[in-house]
Amino acid sequence: MADTPATVIAPTLPLPEATHAASVFTPINFILLSVFAVIVYLRLKPSGPQTLPRAPPPTVFRTFTPPSLFPYNGLNNMPVYLAVRGRIFDVTSGRNFYGPGGPYANFAxxxxxxxxxxxxxxxDMLTKDLDGPLDTLEDLDSEQREALRGWEERFEEKYLIVGKLVPVGSPEADDTKA
Incomplete structure (x- = not known):
């Protein structure tokens, strides 16, 4: 026999099926695209109309007597006022100091x-008789007067003066009732 080359027949393997093109619409891409769309919407959506806070009611300078000042002690949702040398200061913004429960609450x-x-x-430092005369502070020594001036300056810098204190029965007190 003549030497003839033997033909080897290789077994045929099945060819892989045609691969599908990678799709962009996978579940993870859909989720990421949704999150991106929500973020863009939240950044670009028009916000509601801006509203300014309500202005506090206007404060009118008025004359007080000790009994008419007394309700302004921070109780029952009232503002907190206190008098220093005849001038009434609105210390409501310092309610935690001068209002109910504060260290200076007895001055309110x-x-x-x-x-x-x-x-x-x-x-003991407070006038007990609200209908009596105002404290003239004449018996204070120079150190006490200086301390009072310091307090008064501090109040002037920080708080609004809303009135003046006059004794009960003074002509100014009578004018405020009319």
Whole structure:
């Protein structure tokens, strides 16, 4: 036999099926695209109309007597006022100090002059008789007067003056009732 080259027949393997083109619309891409769309919408959507906070009610300078000042002690949602040397300060913004429960709460709605001058928060420093005369502070020594001036300057810098304190029965007090 003649040497004839043997033909080797290789077994035929099945060819892989045609691969599908990679799709862009996979579930993860859909989720990412959705999140991106939501973020873009939230950034670009028009916001609602801007509203300014309500202005506080106007404060009118008025004349107080000790009894008419007393309700302004921060209770029952009232503002907090206190008097220093005849001038009434609105200390409502310092309610945590001068309002109910604060360290200076006994001065709220009262003349705080003597207590501030003497550096005392005791009830003894307050005028007990609201219908009586105002405290003239004549018996204060120079150091106490200086302390009171310091307190008064601090209040002037920080708080609005809303009125003045006059004794009960004064002509100015009578004019405010009319």
């Amino acid at each position: 709605g009262r003349d705080a002059s003597r207590g501030l001058a003497c550096g005392s928060f005791d009830e």
